[in-house]
Amino acid sequence: MSSVTPAHKGSTEAVAQARKTAWRNVIGRPEFGVFLILLVMTMGLSVYTDTFLTSTNIFNILRAFSWIAISAFGQSMAIITNGIDLSVGAVMGLSGLATAMLLAQGVNVPVAVLGGLLTGLIAGLLNGLMITKGKLPPFIATLGMLLMARGLCYGLTGGWPVRDLPQTFRNLGQYDVPIAGMGVPLPLIFLLVTGVIMSTFLGRTVWGYRIYALGGNETATALSGINTNRVKLMVYSLGGFLTAIGGVLMTARLGVAAPTAASGYELDVIAAAVVGGTSMRGGEGTILGVLIGAAIMQVLRNGLVLTGVSAYWLQAVQGLVIVVAIMLDQLRRRERR
Amino acid sequence: MNERDLILRMEGISKAFPGVQALDQVDFEVAAGEVVALVGENGAGKSTLMKVLCGVYPRDAGHIFLQGREVEIENPLQAQRLGIAIIYQEFNLTPNQSAAANIFIAREPRQRGVGRLLNLVDRRRMEREAREHLQRVGARVPATALIRDLSVAQQQMVEVAKALAVDARVIVMDEPTSALGEEEVETLFTIIGTLKQQGIAIIFITHRLEEVLRIADRVVVLRDGRRVGGMPIGEATPEKIIHLMVGRELTDLYHKEEAEIGVPLLEVQGLARRGVVEDVSFTLRRGEILGFAGLVGAGRTETARMLFGVDRRDAGVISMDGKPVDIHSPVDAVAVGLGLVPEDRGLQGLVLKLPVWENVALPSLDHYARAGWVDRPALRSLAQEYVDKLNIRTPGLQQKAMFLSGGNQQKVVLAKWLALHPKVLIMDEPTRGIDVGAKAEVHALMSQLAQAGMGIIMISSELPEIMGMSDRILVMHEGRVAAILERAEATQEKIMAYASGEIANSIVNATSKGASA
Numbered sequence: 045m046s047s048v049t050p051a052h053k054g055s056t057e058a059v060a061q062a063r064k065t066a067w068r069n070v071i072g073r074p075e076f077g078v079f080l081i082l083l084v085m086t087m088g089l090s091v092y093t094d095t096f097l098t099s100t101n102i103f104n105i106l107r108a109f110s111w112i113a114i115s116a117f118g119q120s121m122a123i124i125t126n127g128i129d130l131s132v133g134a135v136m137g138l139s140g141l142a143t144a145m146l147l148a149q150g151v152n153v154p155v156a157v158l159g160g161l162l163t164g165l166i167a168g169l170l171n172g173l174m175i176t177k178g179k180l181p182p183f184i185a186t187l188g189m190l191l192m193a194r195g196l197c198y199g200l201t202g203g204w205p206v207r208d209l210p211q212t213f214r215n216l217g218q219y220d221v222p223i224a225g226m227g228v229p230l231p232l233i234f235l236l237v238t239g240v241i242m243s244t245f246l247g248r249t250v251w252g253y254r255i256y257a258l259g260g261n262e263t264a265t266a267l268s269g270i271n272t273n274r275v276k277l278m279v280y281s282l283g284g285f286l287t288a289i290g291g292v293l294m295t296a297r298l299g300v301a302a303p304t305a306a307s308g309y310e311l312d313v314i315a316a317a318v319v320g321g322t323s324m325r326g327g328e329g330t331i332l333g334v335l336i337g338a339a340i341m342q343v344l345r346n347g348l349v350l351t352g353v354s355a356y357w358l359q360a361v362q363g364l365v366i367v368v369a370i371m372l373d374q375l376r377r378r379e380r381r
Numbered sequence: 382m383n384e385r386d387l388i389l390r391m392e393g394i395s396k397a398f399p400g401v402q403a404l405d406q407v408d409f410e411v412a413a414g415e416v417v418a419l420v421g422e423n424g425a426g427k428s429t430l431m432k433v434l435c436g437v438y439p440r441d442a443g444h445i446f447l448q449g450r451e452v453e454i455e456n457p458l459q460a461q462r463l464g465i466a467i468i469y470q471e472f473n474l475t476p477n478q479s480a481a482a483n484i485f486i487a488r489e490p491r492q493r494g495v496g497r498l499l500n501l502v503d504r505r506r507m508e509r510e511a512r513e514h515l516q517r518v519g520a521r522v523p524a525t526a527l528i529r530d531l532s533v534a535q536q537q538m539v540e541v542a543k544a545l546a547v548d549a550r551v552i553v554m555d556e557p558t559s560a561l562g563e564e565e566v567e568t569l570f571t572i573i574g575t576l577k578q579q580g581i582a583i584i585f586i587t588h589r590l591e592e593v594l595r596i597a598d599r600v601v602v603l604r605d606g607r608r609v610g611g612m613p614i615g616e617a618t619p620e621k622i623i624h625l626m627v628g629r630e631l632t633d634l635y636h637k638e639e640a641e642i643g644v645p646l647l648e649v650q651g652l653a654r655r656g657v658v659e660d661v662s663f664t665l666r667r668g669e670i671l672g673f674a675g676l677v678g679a680g681r682t683e684t685a686r687m688l689f690g691v692d693r694r695d696a697g698v699i700s701m702d703g704k705p706v707d708i709h710s711p712v713d714a715v716a717v718g719l720g721l722v723p724e725d726r727g728l729q730g731l732v733l734k735l736p737v738w739e740n741v742a743l744p745s746l747d748h749y750a751r752a753g754w755v756d757r758p759a760l761r762s763l764a765q766e767y768v769d770k771l772n773i774r775t776p777g778l779q780q781k782a783m784f785l786s787g788g789n790q791q792k793v794v795l796a797k798w799l800a801l802h803p804k805v806l807i808m809d810e811p812t813r814g815i816d817v818g819a820k821a822e823v824h825a826l827m828s829q830l831a832q833a834g835m836g837i838i839m840i841s842s843e844l845p846e847i848m849g850m851s852d853r854i855l856v857m858h859e860g861r862v863a864a865i866l867e868r869a870e871a872t873q874e875k876i877m878a879y880a881s882g883e884i885a886n887s888i889v890n891a892t893s894k895g896a897s898a
Contacts, residue, residue: 248755249755256732256735
C-alpha cells in the first residue's frame with residue numbers, strides 16, 4: 045500500500061489483486077462447496093469405473109434427476125421462507141396421474157398436460173391457504189396435503205395404474221433432442237429452462253427479493269409494509285406448479301401412471317434442496333445450488349449402482365452423504381464469518 | 382441497622398456493556414426481614430444489579446458478602462444454592478406441569494428402593510412438600526393444579542413458593558405488581574409481610590412510588606448506573622424520590638432546531654385495545670416532534686403498533702390530513718404515508734442476513750420495479766444516496782446488515798423509511814443502545830425532517846431525550862394518556878410524576894408546601 049510503488053509494479057499488483065478477488069468471488073459463492081463435492085464424486089467415479097463417463101450414462105443421470113430438481117426449486121423457495129413442503133412426492137404423483145387419466149379419456153396432449161399442471165398449482169395454492177389463512181405450521185399443512193393427495197391417487201384409480209399412454213405424450217420424457225451429435229434428453233432441456241427462469245425469478249424480481257427478506261426476518265419484512273401472506277401463497281402455489289411439471293415429465297418418461305408413483309420423493313427433493321445449500325434457518329439458498337444438490341444425489345445413486353454396492357445399502361449411504369455434505373457446508377460458512 | 386443483621390452486602394459493583402457503563406461502583410445492602418425498594422428510571426441499572434447478584438451477568442469489579450462472608454456468584458444455580466432467588470416479571474414456569482413439579486423443578490425428590498434405581502419421582506412426597514411451601518406463602522393453590530390453569534397472581538405465588546423451597550434467604554422481585562390487579566396486589570403485600578416475619582430479606586423493584594411508601598422499609602435510588610441515594614422510608618417522600626431518580630442536568634447533547642409547526646397531519650381519536658391501551662387521543666402536526674414518555678409497559682409501543690396496523694385495535698379513528706383512513710395492516714399504514722422505526726433493530730427493523738442496500742430498498746421495491754422486475758441500478762443508487770446523506774459507515778452497499786455497528790444499523794432502518802418519503806414517522810426508542818456520536822446524528826436528522834414538514838412521534842424512555850427533542854410531550858400511564866405537556870411547561874419531575882401515576886399527590890403536596898411557606 046506504499047505510495048512510491050513504481051507504476052508497472054502497481055499495475056501487475058492490481059491485476060493479481062483482481063484475479064484474487066475474482067477467485068475469491070468464486071470460492072465465496074455459496075454453491076462452491078457443494079460444487080466441489082460434486083466434482084470430486086464425478087472424478088472419482090470416472091477413474092474408478094469405465095461406465096460412468098459415457099454419454100449414455102451421463103444423460104441417463106440427467107434425465108432421471110430432472111423432475112426431482114425441478115420440484116426442488118419449489119422446495120428451496122419454501123425452505124428459504126422458513127417453511128417446508130412435505131407434499132411434493134404425493135403432488136408429483138397426483139399431477140402425473142391426473143394427466144394420464146385425462147389422456148385415457150381421449151383428451152389431447154396439451155390439454156391433458158395443462159390439467160396436470162393445474163392440479164399441482166391447486167394443491168400448492170391449498171397448501172398456501174392452509175398456512176396463511178388457516179395459520180397452520182407448514183409442516184402440518186403439507187403433511188396433510190401429502191396424505192390427501194396420495195389418498196386421492198388411490199381413490200381415483202382404485203389402486204390400478206393407468207397404462208397405454210400415447211407416444212406423443214411419452215415423447216416429453218423419452219425424446220432425445222439431437223444437439224452437436226448427441227441425443228440430449230428433453231427433460232434435461234425443460235430442467236435447464238425452468239432453472240434459468242426460476243433463478244431470474246428469485247434473483248431479479250420483486251417477488252424474489254421479498255422471498256429472501258421474508259425468510260431472513262419475517263417480522264421486519266411485515267413491518268416494512270409487505271404483505272407476507274401473499275408472498276407465502278405465491279411460494280407454495282409456484283412450488284406446487286413446479287412439482288407438477290416434474291410429475292408430468294416423470295409420467296411421460298415411465299409411460300405409466302401408478303398411484304404409488306413418486307412415493308417418498310419428498311425426502312429426495314428436500315435432500316436436494318438442503319444439500320444444495322438452502323439453509324434450514326431460512327433466508328439463504330440459490331437455484332444453482334439446488335441444481336448441484338440434486339445432481340449430487342443422483343450421481344451418488346448412479347455411482348453406487350455402478351460400483352456394485354448392493355441396492356440394499358443404497359439408502360444408508362445416501363443418508364450418510366446428506367449429513368456429511370451439510371456438515372461440510374456449515375463448516376465452510378462458519379469460516380467465512 | 383447494625384452490621385451483624387445484614388444478610389447481603391454488595392460493595393463497589395461495576396458492570397460495563399459495550400458503549401455503556403451499566404453499573405458504576407454501586408453499594409447495596411439488605412438485612413434479614415427487611416424490604417428494600419430499588420427504584421430508578423428505565424435503564425438506571427436496577428435489573429443489571431440484580432442480574433449480577435443472581436449470577437446472570439459477571440461483574441467487572443466489586444464484592445458480594447452473604448452474612449459477612451465474601452462469596453463468588455458465577456451462575457444462577459450457584460446463587461440459588463447460596464439462598465438467593467429472583468422472581469422475574471416473566472415467570473419461569475412450565476405451563477403444562479403442576480405447581481408441585483414447578484416448585485421442585487430440577488430437584489424432584491426421588492423414590493426410595495427400586496424406584497431409586499429407575500430415577501422415579503416420588504410424587505407423593507413432592508406434592509406434600511409443595512403443599513407446605515404453598516401454605517407458608519398463604520396461597521390457596523392446589524399442588525396438583527397445572528400452571529396454565531392458574532391466574533397470574535397464583536402463578537406468582539407458585540414462584541414465591543419455589544423460592545422458599547430452595548431455602549431462599551434473599552428474594553428479589555422484579556416489578557411483581559405490574560401484572561396484578563388491585564386485590565391481588567394486596568394479597569402479595571400480605572405474603573411479603575409473612576416472609577418478613579420469617580426473616581427473609583426482600584428486594585422489591587418497582588416503578589410505583591405509592592407501593593414503595595407502603596411496603597418498603599428502606600428505598601435505594603439508582604440513576605445512570607450509580608447509587609444516588611437511599612433513605613429509611615420514614616424520611617422518604619415522592620418528591621424526594623422523583624428528584625433523586627431524574628435529578629440530572631440537561632446536556633447540550635440534544636440539538637433541536639426549531640421547525641415551523643403547521644396544520645394537523647395525523648389525528649388519533651379513542652384508540653383502544655382491551656387490557657393494553659385505553660382511549661388514546663392526540664393530534665400530530667406538520668413539523669412537530671411529539672414525544673411519548675412513560676414507563677416500560679405504559680402502552681407506548683402498543684399504541685405505535687396499533688397505529689401502524691401491526692396489532693388489531695378494538696376502537697379508535699385514525700385520520701391523515703383531515704380524512705379518516707383505514708389501517709388494518711402495515712401495508713395500509715405505509716400506503717397512507719406512515720413509517721415505523723421499531724423498538725428492536727435486529728428483530729424488527731432489519732433483515733440482518735441481507736446487504737445494506739437490500740434493507741434500504743425493502744419498502745421501496747414496488748416503486749423501483751417495472752412489471753415485477755427489480756431495477757437494481759436504481760435501487761442501489763437510491764441506497765447509496767441515503768448512505769451518503771445519513772453518513773452510514775459501511776464498507777459498501779453489499780455489506781450484510783449484521784456486520785454494522787448499532788448506530789449504523791439504526792441509520793439503515795431510518796434510511797429505508799426516508800427513501801419512501803413518509804408524512805409521519807413513528808420512532809420507537811430511536812437511540813437506544815447506540816453511541817453518543819450516532820445519537821447526536823440521529824437527533825440532528827430528526828430536526829431536519831421536522832423542518833422539512835414531517836411529523837414525528839418519538840417514543841423514548843430517556844427523559845433528557847424526550848425533553849430535548851419534543852415540541853410536545855404525551856405522557857402515558859397504565860395504558861392511558863396521563864397528560865400532554867407543552868415543551869415550555871414540561872419538567873423532568875412533572876413527567877415522572879405523571880408517568881408513575883403519582884401526579885395527584887405530588888401536585889397537592891407541592892402546592893400545599895408552597896402555600897405554607
